[in-house]
Each structure stands twice: as C-alpha cells, then as structure tokens.
Amino acid sequence: MNQSEMVRSEHEPLVETIDVKTHFKTPRGIARAVDGVSIQIRRGQSLGVVGESGSGKTVLSRSIMGLLPRNGVIREGSVRYQGQEIGNRSDKEMQSIWGREMAMIFQDPMTSLNPVMKVGKQISESLRKNLGMSATEALAVAEKLLHDVRIPEPARRLNQYPHELSGGMRQRVMIAIAMACGPNMLFADEPTTALDVTVQAQILELLSEQKRERNMSLLLVTHNLGVVAGYTDEIAVMYGGKVVEKAPTKTLFANTKMPYTEALLSSIPRLDQPSHSRLSTIPGRPPDIVHPPKGCRFAPRCAYVRDLCLNEEPELQQADSPDHTYRCFFPVGSPEYLERRVELTRKGELVASEGSN
Amino acid sequence: MAGTGKAHLRDDQNVLLRVEDLVVEFPIGRTGLKVNAVSGISFDVLKGETLGIVGESGCGKSTTGRAIMQLPSPTSGSIMFDGTELTSLSGEAMREARTKIQMIFQDPISSLNPRRNVRDIVLEPLSIWNRGTKAEQLATVDKILEHVGIDPQRAAESKPHQFSGGQCQRISIARSLVLNPQMIICDEPVSALDVSVQAQVVNLLEDLKKEFELTLVFIAHDLAVVKNISDRIAVMYLGKICEVSSSDDLYRNPAHPYTEVLLSSIPVPDPTVAVKKVSVDGEPPSPVSPPAGCRFNPRCPNASDRCRSEEPTLREIEPGHFVACHHPLTGGEAPVTVRSN
Amino acid sequence: MSTTSVTPAPEDTIVRKKLGFGFWLCVTWIGLMAFIAIFAPVLPLKSPTANFLDSARGRPPYAPSWSHWFGTDKDARDVFSRSMYGARISLTVGFTAITAGFLIGGSLGVISGYYKGWIDRVSSFGFIVLLSFPSLVLAILLTSLIDRNLLTVSLVLGLLSIAPVGRLARAATLQYADREFVLAARQIGATNRRIIIKEILPNVAIPMSSLALLGMAVAVVAEGGLAFLGFSVQKGITWGGLIQLGSDASKTLQDSPWIAFFPILMLFLTVLSLNFAGDRLRTFFDVKETTL
C-alpha cells in the first residue's frame, strides 16, 4: 500500500451506512425499527450508539452486519464496508466478512454461547473455519485469547462449559470469540448491561485497549450515556429508529442540542448528588414504531414541545461545530427553549414534570 | 468470629430488623464442600430507614435478602424482626410473618407468572390470606395499581408480556404492597432497566416509602443508584461486610480499598473526566475456599502480611462510619489486637 | 433473560393468533371418530358381526360395492361398520391409557420437579427403569400374563406412558420451579399446594396438553401394534385386530387389500389428526414471555 492510499484509507470511513431502513412486517403493521440512519465509522474510531430500549440499536448493528431474519424484513439504503456495497450480499457472500472483517458481541452472553459445547471448542471453531488452523493450533490460540481478555486460569477454562463460568467471564468469552480472527470492525451490543459495575469497567477497558492496539473500529451499543462517555470518539443518539443527535463525544456532552439527549443524560443517577435527590425522568414511553407520532417523534414526551413539533418532522440540522447534527426545531439554548425553561422553572415544574410519569 | 464485628449495630428503640452473625452455606452436591455465600454478617435497619447493600455479583447480597425471608433459612445466625426471632418460627408462623416483609426481584419479567393476568397476580396475596370480600380485594388492588402508575383496566385484561420491563417492575412493586408490609427488600430492582426507566422506578420507591411508611433494604451493584436512595450503606465483599456508613459519607470518604474500587468503577457521564483506573483485576476468589485473613487481600493494592493472616473487624473510624480493614484509606491503621490465649 | 431487552409493548398489541383451518379439520375428524365410537350401537350401521353372504357374488371376501362401501372380509362381515366399531375400542384404549399416564406420570413429574430431593431421585430412577425396557416387549409380557380386557390393556399402555410423560412434566416443572415468580408466591405466603396449582400447573399444563394428543396418537398406534400381534383386547373389534385379519396371510393382502386398507386409513387419519392438532395447539399456546 503506497503513501497516498494509506492516507485515503485513514480518512475514508471503514463502515458507512447511507439512509439505511430496516422495517419488519408484523401482524400490527410495518414496524420501522431503523428508519433512515446514516453513520460513518473510521478506522480505529469508536462510535457509541445510545438510546432507550426499543430505539433500534440492535437492529441497526445487525443491519450493518447483515444478520437480519430472512423473512418479513424490508430493507433499504446502502451499507458500505471499505467502500464496497455489502448491503445486498447474500449470507454466503458475507461469510468471508463475518469473523475476519466484522464481528459482533451479542447482547445476552448466556443465550449466545452454546450451552453444551466447551468454551475452548467454541473459540477455536471460528479459528479453524476462518483461518484454517489445526485443532491443536487453534486451542493454543484460544488459550492466549482467554488470557488476553483476562480470564484467570485460561487453560482450565478451555475445558469448561459456559454455565460453569460467571456472567462476567461468559461475556469475556464472547469477546474472545469475537476477537479470535482479529476483526477490523467490532460491534459490541450492550456488552456490559448484564454485568456489575466492576466487571463493566474491566470490559470497557479491555475493548478500548484492543481498539488502540489493533487500530480496530468499534461500535458500542448501550442505553447508558455514562458508559460511553469515557470510551468513544463519537456518539449517535437514537430515538424511535432515527439518529436524533450525532456529535463527537466531548461536543455532545458539552453542547447538547436535543432535549431528548439532555433528558437521557440527566436521568443517570450521579455520585456527586446528595442522596435522596430526585432523579429526573422522561415521562411517557418510547414511541410505537408501527404508528409513530406525526411530527417530531419525541414530541409527546418533550418538555419543550410546541405546535410546530406536533405537525412537522424536524430535518437534520447542523450545529455550530463540525460533525454535530441533530433533529429538533427548538434545540437546547435556542430562544424558545430558554423561554420555556424559564416558564417551567417558575412554575416549579421543571423537576416535577420530569419527575412524574 | 473475627472479620465481622458488631460495632456498627445500634442500640435503638427504633430498630425494625436486626441481623446478627448471619451465615448461609450451600453444600455442593455430596462432595462435602460448601459455598460460603454469607459468612457471618450483622446489620440493623431502623424503622423508616433505607439500608443499601452493595457489592460485586456473587458476594451474597441476594442470599442475605432471601435469608431474612427464610427462603431458604440461614445456616446459623439470628434475625430479629419487629421483636420476633424469625429463625425460630415454625412453618406456619413464618408463612404469616413473611407477609410483613416483602421482596422485589431483579428480573421484572421472570418474577411475574407469564400465564396469569396482571390484576390476578396483584390480587393473589389478598386471596391467599382472605383479606376482605372479593369486592374489597379488587378495590384495594385497583387502588394500588393506580398508585404505581398502572391502568387497572388494562391490568385486568393483560398478561405480563404485554407490559414493558419498567411496568412489570411496577406490577411487582404493587404486588408487594397489597399486604401492607412494614419492610420491602428490593433485590436489584432496577439493574435490568433502561436508565430512563430506572429513574422512574427509583422515584416511585421513594414516594411509596413516604406514603406507606416503609422501611427499605435496597440491594444493587451500582453505588450511584444505591447512594441516591439509601440513608445508610453496607458494602459487601465475598460474604462479608467491609464498610458501613451513611451514604453521603461513604461517597465522600471511602475508607475500604474495595469501596474505592466500586466507586471508581461507576462510569462518569462526562467525557472530560479521565477514566479513573482504580479497577481491580480478576474475579473475586471462589466462595468455596475463601482466602484466609482479609477476604479482599488477593486483589487489594494495600495488602500486607497482616492482611493475609488476620481477619479485620469492623471498627468505628468516624461517628457512624465503620470499616473492616487493617489499612484503610482514611481513619488510620487498625490497632493491633493481642489475642488473649 | 439477563439483559434489558424489554421492549415496551404498545397498547394495542393484542393480535389474535389463529389456530388455522387444518387444526379445525383435524378436530372435526377426531370429534367425528369420538362420536362414532360412543354412538356406534345406535347409529344406522350394519351389524359388525353379521355375515352378509351373497350367493350371487360367490365366496367372500367381497370387494367394495354400493351395499358394502368398504367391502367385506372373508367371513362376509361389513368392513365399514367393523371399522366404525373399531374406533370404539381403539380410541377408548388410547384415551384411557393417556389419561392414566397423565394422572400418574404427570403428578409424579410435577411433584418431583417441584420438591426435588429424595422424591425426585426415587421417581427419576423409576422413570429410567421403565424407559429402559423396550416398551413393546414389556407390553406383550404384561398383556400375556393378564386377562386382556379393555381396562387392563389400557392400563398397560398407560403404564408405558408414565415415564415419558413424567419426565416431560418434571423437566417443565424444573424450568419454572426456580423462577422468581414462584419465590414471589412463596413470600406472600402461598402454600406449596397453592403454588403447584396456581403457579406451576398453568405453565406446565399447556405444553403437556399438546403432548396428551400426541400421546394418545402413540397409544392408538401401540394398541394397533399389540392387536396386530394378537395381544390386545381379546373380545371385540379394534383397528389393529382388523388390520391383522386383513393381512394374516400374504394372499389376503394381495387379493383383497380393502380388508386391511380401510382400517389402516382410519387409523392413519386419526393418528395424523391427533398429531397435527397437538402440534398446532403447542405453538398456539406458546406465550411470549418477553417482547423480543
């Protein structure tokens, strides 16, 4: 690879989606799980995808990986990997990409490991299939992988079944499997939700270490903005199947635009608040993706809603800083926002209205 | 028994629950080995207080909560609840006593019977104990469902899977309230929920606590959540209590090295704060053969020889702040204990 | 489930699943058979034991004709009405056997799955012992020792179904017995009996009910097998017995296939219906516990 190609590949996205839509046919109608999402991930970069349950995070990452159910799915838009369109490839054509190029850590470690197969075998299998290693070779690599993800006594673990491991260890086995063939792009779907905070910290550290060492790209899915704060370069906030705000991590926190992002952020309990301080919540529930509300999808729950929001859907707006986009008519800091905020504070409703459900 | 201590127990009229030297062991098959899930812990909870219990997965939090309910009954130890020794109650008396303490579980979906309708689930306690006529029972149920924010009409027609996780947790809470308990043990009630829903459930618990004059034991692994809801916090590690303190104090002045690890593991929702790396490596040791001395010593950065041989006891380092550590972060070295024999 | 994938259910998600046309067709067939089995004596059927010798057609068996829809056997007895009467014993045996198997095996399974401990060890051992006999051999052994009437043959077949039913019930119970909703019931003061009846049974009964239909199919086939070998109910007409009569010599099967064919068809359709209906029922009652 010569110099100029090198430079190009540094700046070209490794993975890019353009207006990806993934809709499911359900008995109630069409479920718009992912509804027009465009994102880019560059080499060595990490993107956090954040949003409440049901906002389409898992479906988005599966759409990129090409891991959707075969029936009842309508998909549109383009998915590119290293500049090539992969959105329309068959499973068979994707085989060469899965594992070696892209890998995924699934949401639930218990159901995604085979309960009747020993850990060693589960890891070495993809090594043998994808990299053509011999059985003994693959087991040796598997042991090293377990060591890399900091599982104590890796040699002994190879011969254990998933249920003999703790939740944290199982999740690390999943990571080892995903890492086995050295993918360029790793999708981590809520890799730590089932785990306790200490293990969560270890696993996030582990992932960012791999990212640094191997220049791997990472898509980290979670519902907790706090989790991604320290570990991602960029964050996309999803709501009802759409990306409603996207910005470099620091910008997103320092200069939040979407009222939704703000609300999500303030519902995280903080250590620096005194105990028994009221947590702010988002009233109502996530939108029905079969019959999404007209206008802004967040409008029924938004404290800053105005008539316009109820009738028209906000287009993607560009904020002052580059790479910062959002979908809102009256973003945080706008005159209308400030006006409403003063009103709410005066009525003492800012906390109360957010606090009640 | 060293390593436990009762210095932190209060001599108060208002103590509702007092647990002393609680030990729970599970035999492993017929190997003769046993899991030391809880190894001699003591704590008390005052009326109207919220006690938080935090600690890593597998440290014995749920086992403690269940032992209070005698589900299953502990290997040894004493549990005084409202003047009654629960461990000595017979089956029938215990069945009755349990109604005064209720428990809410982690998995909101698996704690509701998938085949029963929701109103029926909430009604069940009343129908077991034949409280009032059917009409009165239904009225109570509907009132409590309203209270926790569930539409009684919808509850009457729906099965649990038709509700979201947060709503299922509300339904569990409603079920635990219908018998008018004095105390509710919440075993990780929000760990499986979205952050936004988590906040709703925590707020709900705070409201209900005031309204129904409840005493809470709130178990979780996330110190930030526990801190928010608790008055007092007990930090557990591998079947032992290592620190007890008021919740604000615990955050300001953590004394036990493990508490510090727990605190620093909480992700800070602020990218400008560099990720603190006090996190410890490895898993907690197996509760089948816990390490001698201080149970945290294999992972503790401050461990000394003393820690490997002598088990630390809870002692007061500040008013109301107790720690079981030889070399705590604050409060000075533990005095050397001279064995009398 | 250990994660947060608790997608909020929209308000109006109640979409009725359908059992489908096939299911109702099968149920109709089973219903018809049951009706015939019960009311055969009062229905306008030809006598199943009378000889309808017809000198014009020479020596029986007679091929199917307008007067004998399914033909006659070599004693000139009407195959149609014999097939109808056959449903009587075959279905009764199947039904009684599976009821006995469910009462005994089902309760043993639920009890051992719920209480665990020694009860479980004893009954599990019992199941294994029962299962390790080849069932047909055991059935022949038992039926050859006893007076083979309707009840005893049913009970023998019922005995054979105890182990598989019991094991399934035990497995299903185990799956639910440690769920938190059982714990929740216990902490509100429910007695064990109440927990079994109100919390466990509704969850276990549904997968079991489809098994009941499948099990009945197996019992009907097993009775057929026994009868074919001459070990079923001594007096009376069963499908297996009819098939055996229709194929006792290779000549019979070749020259007058209708004697065996029609009972086989009835048996086949009934067993197929039972299987199909059971299967549909299972998927129908498969409640979702979570929404994705």
Ligand SMILES: Nc1ncnc2c1ncn2[C@@H]1O[C@H](COP(=O)(O)OP(=O)(O)OP(=O)(O)O)[C@@H](O)[C@H]1O
């Ligand atoms: N196969 C499918 N058929 C129909 N609807 C589906 C299917 N898969 C997903 N959905 C719907 O798409 C929406 C988005 O689901 P998705 O799993 O991506 O959410 P998520 O953001 O990952 O949530 P969580 O935090 O709970 O994992 C949900 O409403 C879900 O019900």
Ligand SMILES: Nc1ncnc2c1ncn2[C@@H]1O[C@H](COP(=O)(O)OP(=O)(O)OP(=O)(O)O)[C@@H](O)[C@H]1O
């Ligand atoms: N019924 C049981 N039989 C054997 N061991 C058990 C049993 N219940 C719990 N244990 C063990 O006892 C220890 C404490 O378990 P417990 O469930 O109390 O932990 P926990 O602190 O609640 O963890 P988590 O945060 O994962 O819920 C664990 O090592 C566990 O494996």
Ligand code: SF4
């Ligand atoms: S567009 Fe309107 S409703 Fe939507 S987030 Fe912005 S202010 Fe709220």
Ligand code: SF4
């Ligand atoms: S300093 Fe010693 S006593 Fe204190 S936690 Fe560490 S090992 Fe335990």
Ligand SMILES: [Mg+2]
């Ligand atoms: Mg998901």
Ligand SMILES: [Mg+2]
């Ligand atoms: Mg627990």
